[in-house]
Amino acid sequence: MRTLALLAMLVALPASAHDFWLQPQSFHPAPGALLPLTLQVGHGPYRQRSPLPVRRIVRFQDVAPDGTASDLRAALHPGEADEDGAVRLTAPGTHVLVLETDDRAQSHLPALRFNDYLTVEGLTPALELRRAGHRMDADGAENYSRRAKVLVRVGSGGSSAPVTRPLGLTLEIVPEVDPYALPRPADLPVRICYEGRPLAGALVKLTDLAHDAEPLETHRTDGDGRARFPLPDAGDWLLNVIWTKPQPPTAETDFETVFSSLSFGFPRR
Template identity: 50%
Template sequence: MKLRLLIVSLGLVAAPVLAHDFWLQPLRFQVAPDAPLGATFLVGHGTFRDRWNNNGRIVMLSDFFAGRRVDRRGDLRGGGQVDFVTRFADPGLHVLGMQSNYAFSDLPAIRFNDYAKVEGLALVIAARERSRTTGTPGRERYSRRAKALIQVGAQTAANQHFATRPIGLKLEIVPERNPYALDASRMLPVHVIYNGRRLANATVKLTNLADDAKPVAIAITDRAGRARFRIPVSGNWLLNSVWSEPVAGVPQVDFDTTFSSLTFGFPGALAR
């Protein structure tokens, strides 16, 4: 299986594009059972990083653990230093999942074309070229998905596989190993799912959340929807991907875009 890895420089990524990236940021990723854990929703990177103050758009916020799904929307709060505070009673690997409803975007042609190119939105680029609309504004509806891997209590072999189970998001990055139990190679294989199927040619970015002006690596998923990343032994990390396809019958909208992310972090790393 051949994987194509790309190395990106800051000069190749425009700030308006980076501002699309979105993730769930707990104050820490390792927590004791029943201890309160605060978290925020963040968007952008570097000097463009900001709180995503749109809790009213959240249609799903859940804790996935051992085949159970617990609704956590009741933990959302307005204002303050965090967007929600929750607790986990059961020791083990928990997956926090979030989904938003649709918002709408209308970007000038040059910005939209740059964004589609950097994010690897092949269907968008092809559709605009085919319809000869690359010189027109890009109109999309978009929604967001995010996951965070939370280790509650001591890590045990019995619960490691919870990290590798999809939770049913429209666009989802699924690790094939528990990031908290990697071997000495530190290689983390992942696959991307879109509408329940493996997605080829999706761009996946790895970003160090302590120094997030640009990604540290980018991979393109192969025909099996897989990519691999080497994960350091410390820090807080973000994997994110975007996919978009043409949509018909929606007024003033040409494309349906989904943003998805996965975050995890190691002991001693605090949120910035």
């Protein structure tokens, strides 16, 4: 009975439990203040501190308002009681913290759950490939990696130039305007880039991190890789997207998948 209950829980586990992001203690710190942050994964009852080991993090940078990139990997210490790292950001303006992992992690799922995951996350090309290969009844396996950006507004004034340009991630959410510079309410246009090109047909989700069991809104990117979301007035928010491509026949897994997120927040009034 215990085994059956565990299997039922695994089948029910939502695909959104894969979502990963950087959560600073504040999105609006004073210049030079110590800013703790945590690595988060999952939503609703499945949300938790990520168990990601530091050895898998290949990039953690602060891209300052003037575009200067600083290596912050030494500031990470995942698994401590209250935080997974802490940074000091001094220059006024919008900073982009960027985290990237290697792709050594693997996921192996029963066919039913793997197909459900591909459907929920909008990975239509992968589903079509499985159908064409008559593999809908086969278990699924993927290597996966994570990309996360967080927008931190330090003090007042300053630039926000890095916010609106790609920063070299395999899969990346790029706002076309700094959300902190927009009046609210307003719409936030974003571009999704995959391997340096606009990505059409990707499912992008906007989640209120205070009520995160389900996304607030979802949109597919258009032919230019663009989507548009209503800009929230307050609170902490997450945009996320997932994309995958088939592995070579000699690989251990079927697909190479990338999870990407962008987190930002506004003070509650």
